[in-house]
Amino acid sequence: MTKVIRTENLTKVYNHTVVPVHALGGVDLEVEKGEFTAIIGPSGSGKTTLLNMIGGLDHPTSGRVFVGDTEMTALKESKLIDFRLRNIGFVFQSYNLIPVLTAKENISFIMLLQKRSKEEMEARAIQLLQEVGLTDKADVRPQKLSGGQQQRVAVARALASRPQFVLADEPTANLDTQSAFNLLDIMQKLNEEEHITLLFSTHDQRVIDRARRVIKLVDGKIASDERR
Amino acid sequence: MNGIVKISWRNVWRNKRRSLVILMAVALGLWGGIFATGLATGMVTQRFRIAIERQISHMQIHHPKFIDYDEVKYHIPEAAELVSHLSSDDFVMSVSARTMASGMVASSAITAGVQIIGVDAEQERATTRFDEFVVDGDYFTDAGRNPVIVGKRLADKMKIEPGSRLVLTFPDMQGEIVRASFRVAGIYQTTHTQLDELRLYVRRSDLQALVGEGEPVNEIAILLNDVEHLSDVIAQLKNRYPELSIRSYAEISPEVSYMQEMAGITYLVIIIIILLALAFGLLNTMLMTVYERTRELGMLMAVGMNKKRVFLMVMLETTFLTFTGAIVGILLGGGTVWLTARNGVDLSGVGGDTLTDFGYDAVVIPELHTSFFLNLVILVLCTSFLASVYPAFKALKMRPAEAIRKD
Structure with missing residues (x-):
């Protein structure tokens, strides 16, 4: 199987000049294409920090992150931004849609940054809206969508750029049960049918139950790594 | 680019009330600035026109x-020939030859120092439209001996009226x-009341007869x-009459020329001050906007919006905000200037005689x-750039990982 993500002895120390907080203590991790992985652990165990490192949103204190063959930790800021744009999809806990854009425009926006053609953006946005079951909400702005619908738009947005993998930080934390199940159904379907690599950080048992691999972090270290 | 423009424009209207407040501030500031500039420009232009067309030439x-x-x-030699030459010049509209003497005027009430200006009635009418300044009595007529036209302020002081003897x-x-008796034919009032008190106008032929020795012309x-032809005409005349003093209005009355040159700069400085004040309002608004949207900006940077685009988005938003207000302000200011220009703005109630004392209408x-x-x-473009730079840099300094999680 193709390795999509690889970390080598990843460490992160916050406030190391005052009171050092060891958020990550040497994480070695490999994620293969098409895996549905949940990173679990108690609060402060380093789940979000690990996702930030893998997503290129933060720099490790030491260690390296590879996405495919690219050492992401060696990229300069401008290259890193462009790398994220073309290779990584993000789903955030608070949806973080652009409120002044419609659902379809939110999805197209990533492709617009990638300078895709208008026709391609239109076709892909409609296709993704169909996949997340929101075709009828294409021209609706986020504030008129429910939390579950907003998160489904966020998933569609994350997939719009055809990324190598999608990082989802607590994506179901703000959703009611039904919305969470709907979202997970969609993500599981995308994972199974389109082999999209998904990496979740979560506390949510509903997500853990669906995951085919569960990595448990404790005190910034991998305590267990279970494939199902 | 279109997407960034669309987001920026829509972002302006996210907080309508706040945007409208700053738009109103820009619009009202410019409205006031434009109207004040229009008024001041009009004053200076009128002063310049009066100085040229009604006083100095x-x-x-x-x-x-x-x-x-x-x-x-100290008169101009062979003035008649010079006047004849000038009158035939295609660039010359009119010529007024004057005989001038400094002296005293006495009525039964008081005595005052004056400049006596002897003019040809028709030449002066053509050159300064002096006849239009006569507010009481008549302009020079052929009838009667030694008529004099006196400024209103002097006439009031001397308690004289048309028909009085001086x-x-x-x-x-x-x-x-030389002493001579003159009869007041008319009372004049120009827009420069201080000069009105000093100058008396008589017929040139009367004054020339009194000063003797031919028909001297002093001015x-x-x-x-x-x-546009001024410098050419002056150059030609200086070449032909090197022994004479030939001066442009700017040399005769440098303050008039200086005032016109400085006016434009002064009003721009006033507008710059207004815009600078507005820039701080805009900067504050944009800073609030950037801080309020920390999470959104963090998300944009996280998903791959580069710094150039983030900077551009904040700048465009500020520019839209500024220009929308500016367009309203320019329309209001320009409209007010256009409307008031029809009948003019009467400032006599505000400035009293002060304006006319200094030669303003x-x-x-x-x-x-x-x-x-x-x-x-x-300037508006510069203001919007200045107001947007700091908030845009603040946006760029955000770290996506932290910004995304900000409440």
Whole structure:
């Protein structure tokens, strides 16, 4: 199987000049294409920090992150931004849609940054809206969508750029049960049918139950790594 | 680019109330600034026009010593030939040859120092439209002996009216004192009341007869068809009459020329001050906007929006905000200037006689030049750039990982 993500002895120390907080203590991790992985652990165990490192949103204190063959930790800021744009999809806990854009425009926006053609953006946005079951909400702005619908738009947005993998930080934390199940159904379907690599950080048992691999972090270290 | 423009424009209207407040501030600031500039430009233009068309003319010719000594004996040699030459020049609209003497005027009430100006009625009418200044009595007519036209302020002081008798005392060509009785034919009032108190107008032929020795002319005022030809005409005349003093209005009355040159700069400075004040309001608004949207900006940077685009988005948003207000302000200001220019703005109730004391017309016709609006647009653009730079840098300094999680 193709390795999509690889970390080598990843460490992160916050406030190391005052009171050092060891958020990550040497994480070695490999994620293969098409895996549905949940990173679990108690609060402060380093789940979000690990996702930030893998997503290129933060720099490790030491260690390296590879996405495919690219050492992401060696990229300069401008290259890193462009790398994220073309290779990584993000789903955030608070949806973080652009409120002044419609659902379809939110999805197209990533492709617009990638300078895709208008026709391609239109076709892909409609296709993704169909996949997340929101075709009828294409021209609706986020504030008129429910939390579950907003998160489904966020998933569609994350997939719009055809990324190598999608990082989802607590994506179901703000959703009611039904919305969470709907979202997970969609993500599981995308994972199974389109082999999209998904990496979740979560506390949510509903997500853990669906995951085919569960990595448990404790005190910034991998305590267990279970494939199902 | 289109997507960034679309987001920026929509972002302006996210908080309608706040945007409208700053838009109103920009619009009202510019409205006031534009109208004040229009009013002041109108005042200066009128002052300049009055100075040229009703007082100084475009250029004047004197005997060089007359300028320093102000004595009738320093007259222009062969003035009649010079006037004839000037009158045939295609660039010259009109010429007024004057005989001038400094002296005293006495009525039964008081005595005052004055400048006595002898003019040809028709030449003066054509050059300064002096007849239009006569507010009581008549302009020069052929009838009657030694008519004099007196400024209103002097007439009030001397308690005289048309028909009153005055005695003028002044030196003749030999420096001997001459006394002559004149009858007040009319009372005049110009927009420069201080000068009205000092100047008396008589017929040139009457004054020439009294000062003796031919028909001396001390001053030739020349009004051109177009001020564009001024330097050419002066150069030609200086070449032909090197012994004479030939001066443009700017040399005769440098304050008029200086005032016109400085006016444009002064009003731009006023507009710059208004815009600077507005820039701080805009900066504050944009900073609030950036802080409020920390999470959104963090998300944009996280998903791959580069710093150039983030910077551009904040700048465009500020520019839209500024220009929307500016367009409203320019329309209001320009509209007000256009409307008030129809009948003018009467400032006599505000400034009393102060304006006319200094040669300004109390009724001001506001005006603005196209160049002012072009400068204004450039200044507005600079304001919006200045106001957006700091918030845009603040946005760029955000770290996506932290910004995304900000409440």
